[in-house]
């Protein structure tokens with residue numbers, strides 16, 4: 001009999017953390033039960049939604065929760081409701097459900113662009129929009145569109161609920177204003193004023209990768225002048241950011257390619273990009289201006305030429 005000498009691969013020698021640390025697991029069947037558990041275990045616990053960020057981090061031991069609270073059974077947190085003036089999205093709604101929603105496509109083109117640009121079908125089948133926001137990556141694809149669409153977030157705890165505008169939600173990479181006993185319950189997006197167009201553009205190394213740089217815009221033009229232009233940039237600062245100064249500079253000006261190109265130069269003063277595995281600060285600074293310009297033009301074009309894929 002031939003004896004096969006199996007030597008451990010280089011990969012196995014260096015990556016031994018295939019199994020995360022031991023943790024206690026809960027799968028509450030109601031929101032009330034989940035909030036009770038969060039109230040009890042607080043910062044020692046982690047909420048598990050789709051797991052596409054959390055499980056990766058647990059395997060790499062970047063996070064080592066003592067308690068994992070799987071909220072997948074909470075069907076009451078998975079919905080897209082058109083309520084007239086606004087649309088309410090449950091935090092546990094999967095990206096795939098957003099992709100299939102006529103409401104998202106009809107009213108929120110920028111968010112719909114982000115959905116199409118996020119991961120692949122397998123990831124969109126598992127990952128939730130709430131997980132994307134709570135993971136608080138500067139590159140989170142849902143953040144820039146929700147920022148220009150002026151979304152508000154409902155945070156729930158045993159004490160009750162509070163509403164936070166998305167522009168105030170992120171505090172740094174992996175950090176938000178959420179307390180350890182709080183859960184993101186719902187995202188509320190007001191329907192844009194008639195005549196508003198929006199778009200999201202993402203530049204990534206490959207189709208399945210996180211953004212090197214991304215931008216979302218929403219714009220309304222009246223009598224040839226910019227009534228408002230909202231701009232948000234991803235992957236260019238410790239959190240996704242609104243480009244308030246550029247927005248202010250554009251207000252009231254004629255919507256022409258020259259005016260847009262001149263004014264988007266301000267964008268680079270509102271971001272603080274870094275060099276990392278995905279890109280360089282230089283590239284991000286230069287390309288941010290280009291994609292903001294393109295997104296503004298695309299947003300307006302969608303009003304003039306019509307939008308519905």
Ligand SMILES: Cc1cc2nc3c(=O)[nH]c(=O)nc-3n(C[C@H](O)[C@H](O)[C@H](O)COP(=O)(O)OP(=O)(O)OC[C@H]3O[C@@H](n4cnc5c(N)ncnc54)[C@H](O)[C@@H]3O)c2cc1C
Nearest residue numbers: 047049050051052053054119127128131132134140141184
């Ligand atoms: C192959 C691959 C490709 C990817 N591509 C992209 C991409 O293109 N764009 C992109 O933006 N992301 C991408 N991601 C990252 C990830 O899929 C998304 O961020 C996803 O939306 C996370 O959702 P989830 O439900 O899986 O979150 P989870 O992993 O379950 O949770 C993420 C974090 O949020 C917390 N959390 C989740 N839900 C709640 C809640 N309701 N209340 C409080 N805290 C909560 C968890 O405790 C955890 O800290 C990719 C990931 C992989 C593995």
